[in-house]
Amino acid sequence: MGRWQPLRSDLPAEVVRLVRELRQYVDRCELNTETVAAKTGYSRSSWLRYLNGRRLPPWPAVAGLGRLAQADAEYLRVLWESAAHAWTPTGQTGGTGPATALRRPAVRAADPATSVTSVTGPAPEGKRRPRSKPTGPRAGVLSAVAAVCSLLAAILLARPWDTGADAGRPPDGVPAGAPGWPWPLRSAVDGAAAACRSAGCRGLDPYRERCDRDSVAVHRLRAYGRVLTLRYSPTCLASWAEVETPAGTVGLRITTNRGDEQVAARGGAYTAMVGSGPDAARATVVVAGHQLGVARYDSWIDAVTGSV
Template sequence: MGRWRPLRGDLPDEVVRLVRELRQYVDRGEMNAATVAAKTGYSRSSWLRYLNGRRLPPWPAVAALGRLAQVDVGHLRVLWESAAHAWARQSPADETDPAPATRGPAERADAPVTPETVPAPAADGTPRRGLPVARSGVLTAAAAACALLAAVLLAQPWDTGTDRGRPPDGAPPGAPAWPWPLHSAARQTAAACRSNGCRGLDPYREGCDRDSTVVHRLRAYDRVLTLQYSPACRASWAEVEAPAATSGLRIATTGGDQQLAAVGGAYTLMVGSGPGTARATVVVAAHQLGVGLHDSWIDPVSGRG
């Protein structure tokens, strides 16, 4: 979705954490608001509000995006409930959108939601039906949302068959086929190195690419900069697709560790760091592109890159 707008300074920390998590899912899938709308049943304008922190997304929308990104729905539910409680404490109770009877599924209103108004999800993330709710009138809306989410999940509109079995456009060489799994280290074979033992080593020679995940990526100037992380190796590195005419491809940590690729290099050696403390940068067309766990940026570079 390009560079994200800064979130409002008055948003509760719990809401900020949820929004950043959802932004990561969108970035990992290289989606935009229109794509997310088509694949979740919530309108493009609603997702723009959700992803910019102007409205708290309802749980069915969050669950649909989480399933699309193949993440742990239980973890996502905890983040959402925390954000919902914080939002309810700060926001007025009458913030609702008009909901005309003619409005279709993709144009559904996104009235504010709290944990008390939505049933807890089943093990697969699908909201349960038939549970009591706190307010009169909310039951109908919750049931309708549950029914629509079930239809979306059964239809799986994102599984067109044309994307499955090949990496998304712009993915670096060796990227897994769509949909990208967020691998667990427990499911991987033993790594050749781990954490600080991986520092300065080649991620492909050490086999750390086998379970690597995309932490964040930025597309600009016909390049794709990616921050990669291996849960099995507990190490990070930077990659750039179309490395020609680039320089300064670097992976650096907040602790001062860094690895710099040669001019025109496609990836760096590893640093023994998790994704929360690593940043990837590269210089192209007199601009530095950068990505971290939650942020991306493009800054002009003066002089030689």
């Protein structure tokens, strides 16, 4: 839809994957942030931050959007958990970036009023001049900084995330059967590439086969409060029909010029796939006594007489 802002270059790759996936869900469902907010229970301002990479969305918000898009919940949970592992508090508060939180602790310049007292000139004969000590709050600041640096050094040297202690064990809360951390992440194209292709997709669910992940809307028709869409996956080489707000519809189907046809159940939101490109397919649905139809370069509305 061309409305998304470019993501910050310092966002971790795992966060970028999650945000792009969520943006695709919003586009696929033709939603706006007000609708997403109303249907998920999270405010519009929160979704603007989530979808622009300024804050990590909580899992319930991600799951809610996934349900609207009929997404694979387990796959989505894997994306979210990996993004959560890569996220840092700096990214949540809109600082300089998630990756900078452990790079350099901020240390203020010394305040002349509380800096170490300088001593000049030789000590009196036979006496050792005592070492000067930090005064007042400065001593506390230096101690705190030293403690933080020591802790960070210990963490970086130990690298607990590389010890393999958590290998094979998913973090708490992931779905049963999820692989252990670190999870192999798949891009949208990778997900589609692992699915069926062409004639092998005939009669299969486009979302279960993940052919939707690179799909495009070939043509849309809006009428009678519905949106009929002819969709095509370049990776799966297959097409299917969809209708938004499927309640009250009947006869949602996709047909090809070779006689192949797939019909959704009454009130269904989408059909199974046909192994055909968009040039040879057309989608139709009946609503309010009219048949809506779309092909690649055409659309129509016809009155329906008799039963469908």
